Amino acid sequence: MNRWMITRLFGILILVMQGQVLAAVQGQHGQHSSTDSSCADPAAMPSIDCGLAPSAIFDQRGRLWLAWAYGGHVYVNYSDDQGQTYSTPVAVNRVPEAVSARGENRPKIVIDGHGGIHISWTLALQPKYSGNIRYSYSATDGSHFSEPLTVNDNHELIGHRFEALAVSDAGHVYMAWVDKRDRQAHEKQGGQYKGGALYYSHKAPGQDSFSPNIKIVDNSCECCRLAIELDTDGLPVVMWRHIYGDNIRDHGLVRFTSAKQFSKPVRVSHDNWQIDACPHHGPALSIDTLGRYHSAWFNDADQRQGLFYAYSSDEGASFSSPLSFGAYDRQAAHPDVLSIEDKVYLSWKEFDGERTQILLMRSDNNGRDWTLPRVVAVTTEMSDYPFLIPQAEQVFISWHTKTKGYQLIAVDGADHHDH
Numbered sequence: 172m173n174r175w176m177i178t179r180l181f182g183i184l185i186l187v188m189q190g191q192v193l194a195a196v197q198g199q200h201g202q203h204s205s206t207d208s209s210c211a212d213p214a215a216m217p218s219i220d221c222g223l224a225p226s227a228i229f230d231q232r233g234r235l236w237l238a239w240a241y242g243g244h245v246y247v248n249y250s251d252d253q254g255q256t257y258s259t260p261v262a263v264n265r266v267p268e269a270v271s272a273r274g275e276n277r278p279k280i281v282i283d284g285h286g287g288i289h290i291s292w293t294l295a296l297q298p299k300y301s302g303n304i305r306y307s308y309s310a311t312d313g314s315h316f317s318e319p320l321t322v323n324d325n326h327e328l329i330g331h332r333f334e335a336l337a338v339s340d341a342g343h344v345y346m347a348w349v350d351k352r353d354r355q356a357h358e359k360q361g362g363q364y365k366g367g368a369l370y371y372s373h374k375a376p377g378q379d380s381f382s383p384n385i386k387i388v389d390n391s392c393e394c395c396r397l398a399i400e401l402d403t404d405g406l407p408v409v410m411w412r413h414i415y416g417d418n419i420r421d422h423g424l425v426r427f428t429s430a431k432q433f434s435k436p437v438r439v440s441h442d443n444w445q446i447d448a449c450p451h452h453g454p455a456l457s458i459d460t461l462g463r464y465h466s467a468w469f470n471d472a473d474q475r476q477g478l479f480y481a482y483s484s485d486e487g488a489s490f491s492s493p494l495s496f497g498a499y500d501r502q503a504a505h506p507d508v509l510s511i512e513d514k515v516y517l518s519w520k521e522f523d524g525e526r527t528q529i530l531l532m533r534s535d536n537n538g539r540d541w542t543l544p545r546v547v548a549v550t551t552e553m554s555d556y557p558f559l560i561p562q563a564e565q566v567f568i569s570w571h572t573k574t575k576g577y578q579l580i581a582v583d584g585a586d587h588h589d590h
Contacts, residue, residue, distance in 0.1 A: 217241045217260045219248060220576025224277030224555065227569040227579070229562040230286060235579065236313070238280035238290055243267030245278045245292050247313050253567075254579035263307045263316045269295040271302060274505070274556050275396040275451050276333050284340025288313050291336040291346060294321075296328055300393075304334045304348050306374075306381070322372050324384045325352040330367060333453070335399035337407050342376035343430065345407040347397055353389060366414045367393040373430045387425055388436050390414040396453030402426065403462045408487065410439065410456045410466060418447045422454050422468050424487045437487050440479065442470040452504065459510035462486060465538055467506040467517060478506050478519055482538040496532060496544070497521060509559035509566060513537050516566055516582065518547075518557045526550065529557045529568060531582050548580055 210221035219225060222239030229235055235250040237257075244267055246260040264270075270278065271293040278292040288309040293302045304322040309315060323331040330351040337345045350370040357364035369387040374380070392412035399409050406427040413423035415438070422440040427433045439454075454468040464483040470476065477499035481490040497503025501521040509516045515534040520527055529548040532541045548557075552573035559582075560567050568580040 217244070217246050217262075218576075219246075219257060219260070222246065222571075222577075223272035224274070225569065225571050225577055226278055226280050227558065227560050228280050228282055229560060230282045231284075233562055235562075236280055236282060236288065237577070238263070238278040238292075240270040240272035240278055240292070243270065245270055245290060245307075247280065247288065247290065247309075247316070249313065250579075253581075254577070258313075261313055261316070263290050264305070264319050271295045271332065275394070275453055279334070279336040281336050281338040283338045283342045285310075285342060286312065287338075287342055288316075289336060289338045289344060290316065291322075291334050293332045293334055293348075298328065300330050300332070301328045302330060302332045304331050304346065306336075306344070306346065320380065322346055322381050322384075323348070323350065323370070324372075324381075325350070327352065327355060329355050330393065331370075333394075333396050335397035335409065337399045337401050339401060339405045341405070343405070344374040344381075345371070345399065345401075345427075345430075346373075346381070347371045347387065347399055347407070347409045347411075349391055349393055349395075349397070349411075350384075350386075351393065353386070365390050365418070367391050369397075369409070369411055369425075371409075371433075375430070382431070385431065387433060388413070388423065391423075392420055392450065394449035394451055398454050398456035398466075400456050400458045402458055402486070403460070406430070408456065408458060408464065410454045412450065412453060412468075413438070417445065419443050419445050420450060421470070422466070424456075424464075424466075426487050434487075439466055439481065439487075439490055440468055440470060440493065442472045442475040442479070442493075444470040444472040444475075446471070455506055455508045457508045457510040457515070459515075459537070460512060463510065463537060464490075465508050465510045465515050466490070467508040469504055469506065478503050480506075480508065480517060480538065482515075491538070494538075494541070496541070497530070501528075505556040507557060507559045509561060510538075511561055511564060511566065516559050517541075518559050518568055518582075520554075520557060527552075527554050529570060529580070531568070547582055548578070550575070 225239040245263040248260040307316045334348040349367040354364040369391045372381040395412040452469045457465045478497040479493040506519040530544045555571040558569045
């Protein structure tokens with residue numbers, strides 16, 4: 172047995188021991204991989220089609236980059252022909268570990284203005300729902316990655332999860348995540364603490380480590396993805412599901428005014444969804460070149476149900492009246508939003524009892540008016556969430572399904588590429 176096989180089998184053993192294979196393959200909240208026999212073969216070479224929870228981005232040359240999980244590793248590869256063919260995958264973490272890879276918590280990939288490739292993920296630990304935030308970087312066009320760093324400076328076996336990653340063109344790295352260190356401290360003193368907290372760290376270009384962790388706010392939802400985008404000043408804006416009052420799980424937003432300072436959090440949604448449980452349904456955020464914020468989310472309150480969109484023209488200080496979209500009776504879920512100049516795109520999933528559909532709407536006037544929804548992809552199999560990604564002025568949906576594997580879908584009527 173060669174060294175690659177030993178490393179590969181060791182990675183699978185780690186996943187089994189930590190109970191991650193079942194969560195990753197079954198996709199507790201929507202993420203699935205191919206069940207083809209080649210994917211089940213431990214000797215098979217890693218493949219994007221067999222990979223879990225892919226994230227995608229185009230670089231300035233138009234090259235499509237992907238990060239995904241497989242057998243205890245985060246892998247990165249690229250395509251120069253919009254998903255027709257792919258490069259040989261490169262393992263980011265050389266030592267296998269339990270990579271969290273499901274719909275709401277997946278590896279992330281961001282590329283800076285110099286072509287540097289930044290990768291983050293959550294390392295799942297025991298006990299259940301505990302983890303660490305991990306980061307690695309490549310300045311060598313993805314052929315080699317740095318030794319992974321643990322970003323959270325609290326190393327208790329508690330939850331540090333659902334990381335969000337943003338990187339400026341100059342290479343400033345900003346990360347936010349859900350952290351349970353304050354809940355742990357309260358409970359040790361016999362107190363009560365709802366949810367988790369939102370924590371943050373920053374790494375400047377050329378630095379080898381991240382800054383000391385900063386708490387943004389207490390009482391964030393403990394099980395929903397965060398959204399992070401850079402404003403026109405190159406500083407991060409973070410949106411998350413927050414716990415208000417008596418378990419009302421609406422959404423908050425905070426804008427950074429420097430690498431270490433941020434504004435007072437603003438409440439974005441007022442749907443008043445009261446639930447003492449985990450929605451597993453985080454928000455989406457996009458900021459256009461003029462600094463308008465575009466947000467989308469899901470709530471299931473008694474009076475306001477389904478998917479919603481709103482925009483802000485004053486740096487998040489206030490938002491427009493929410494637009495309800497999608498078919499609630501078809502389980503409309505997991506929206507994404509993308510803005511390019513005056514155009515805004517919304518994508519989401521629906522299920523009619525037999526088929527999952529990916530739908531799209533577009534606004535040509537900054538979110539004020541919208542086209543009718545149209546179906547851009549369909550499957551009868553299990554599938555991942557759709558993600559909108561731009562390439563110059565063209566827009567694609569990045570999607571992964573059980574039988575077809577990874578798909579790159581041009582939403583403006585161009586080619587639809589399966590791999």
